[in-house]
Amino acid sequence: MNSDISFSSHRENRFYQGRAASFAANALQAVNFLGDRFLRKSPHPFTAIEDLYRHSMDSAFAVTEAFLVTGAPHASAYYPRDFAWFYPDILDAETIMDSQDAVRRARLLERSVRLLLEAVRANVVTTTIVPAGRARYLGVNYFSHPSDTLLGILAGLQQMISADERASSYLAMSQCAHAGHLLLEEYCGDLKRALLQLASELEPFNDGGTSYLLCDASAPRSAATDTRAERRRFVTNACVYTTSYGACSSESSTRTS
Numbered sequence: 001m002n003s004d005i006s007f008s009s010h011r012e013n014r015f016y017q018g019r020a021a022s023f024a025a026n027a028l029q030a031v032n033f034l035g036d037r038f039l040r041k042s043p044h045p046f047t048a049i050e051d052l053y054r055h056s057m058d059s060a061f062a063v064t065e066a067f068l069v070t071g072a073p074h075a076s077a078y079y080p081r082d083f084a085w086f087y088p089d090i091l092d093a094e095t096i097m098d099s100q101d102a103v104r105r106a107r108l109l110e111r112s113v114r115l116l117l118e119a120v121r122a123n124v125v126t127t128t129i130v131p132a133g134r135a136r137y138l139g140v141n142y143f144s145h146p147s148d149t150l151l152g153i154l155a156g157l158q159q160m161i162s163a164d165e166r167a168s169s170y171l172a173m174s175q176c177a178h179a180g181h182l183l184l185e186e187y188c189g190d191l192k193r194a195l196l197q198l199a200s201e202l203e204p205f206n207d208g209g210t211s212y213l214l215c216d217a218s219a220p221r222s223a224a225t226d227t228r229a230e231r232r233r234f235v236t237n238a239c240v241y242t243t244s245y246g247a248c249s250s251e252s253s254t255r256t257s
Contacts (some may be wrong), residue, residue: 016132017139022144024255025077025130025138032076047132057097061156066131076127080116081148083156091159091176093168106163106176107185110183119193119257125149130238147215150195157184 067078068090089095090109115137119129122140132138137225154201160180161174163229202213 005211008090013118013135015119015122015137015139017124017126017127021138024132025128025140028132028138031079047239054097057095057101061108063104063107065108066111067115068108076131078112078115078131079127079152080129080150080151080156081146083159084152084154085150088155088159089170090162091166091173093170096168099170099172101171102168103170105197106160106172106179109156109160110176110179113153113180114183116153116156117183117190120153121187121190123194124200125194127164136234140254147198150191150198154191160251184187234255 068082068087069078083144090101090105096105115129119137121123124137126139127148127149128139129139130138130140146190153180156249157180160176161184162177163180164177166173202215205212
C-alpha cells in the first residue's frame with residue numbers, strides 16, 4: 001500500500017428508521033452477540049508488546065472495514081458520538097506506526113464521517129446506526145433521543161479538516177484534510193439544517209436564580225449521559241450550532257476569496 005489515498009467515491013446508501021427498523025436492528029445485534037459469544041477465534045499468541053500493538057492497530061483500522069468500530073468485538077453497530085467521547089484523536093502522529101497505518105486511519109475516518117453525513121442528509125440522526133447489508137443502514141435510538149450525535153459527527157469532521165496541522169510527515173494527513181474540506185462543502189447545508197432542528201429543542205432551566213438553555217433539562221437524552229448518570233448536559237446545542245455555522249461560513253469565505 002502506498003501513501004496515496006483513494007478515498008471512497010459516493011455510492012447510494014439507504015437509511016431506515018422507525019419501529020420496524022428498530023426491531024430489525026435489535027435482531028441483528030442479538031445475532032452478532034451470539035455469533036461472537038460462540039464463534040470467536042482464540043487470541044493470537046503474541047508476547048512482544050510491539051506485536052501486540054501492531055495486531056491491535058491492524059484490527060482497529062482494518063482496510064476491509066466500512067466504519068471505525070472499537071470496543072467489544074460483537075459491537076458491529078456505529079456510534080456517531082464516539083468520535084467526540086471515546087476516540088477523538090484517531091490521527092495522533094505518536095500512535096501511528098508507519099505510512100501504511102496513516103493511510104488506513106485516514107481512509108477509515110473519511111468513510112465513517114461520510115456515512116454519518118449521508119445519514120444526516122437522510123434525516124436519520126440517531127444514537128446508533130446498524131448495518132443491514134448491501135448499503136442499507138438502520139437508525140435506532142438506544143436508551144433515549146440523542147443529544148450528542150451531531151457533536152460526534154462534527155468532531156470526526158474536525159479531525160479530518162485539521163489533519164494537515166499535525167506535526168507529521170505523512171502525506172496521508174494533507175490528503176485527509178483536503179477530503180474533509182470537500183465533505184464540509186458538500187454537506188454543510190445538511191449539517192446546518194440538522195443543528196438548527198436540534199437547537200430548537202433546547203429547554204429552559206432555572207437553577208439558583210440562573211437561567212440556562214439545556215438539551216437534557218428533564219432527563220438524559222443519550223447513552224453517554226445515562227451511563228455517566230448526568231441529569232443535565234451543559235454542552236448545549238446552540239454551542240454546537242455556532243461551531244458548525246462558523247466552520248461553514250469559513251469554508252464559504254475560502255471558496256470566494
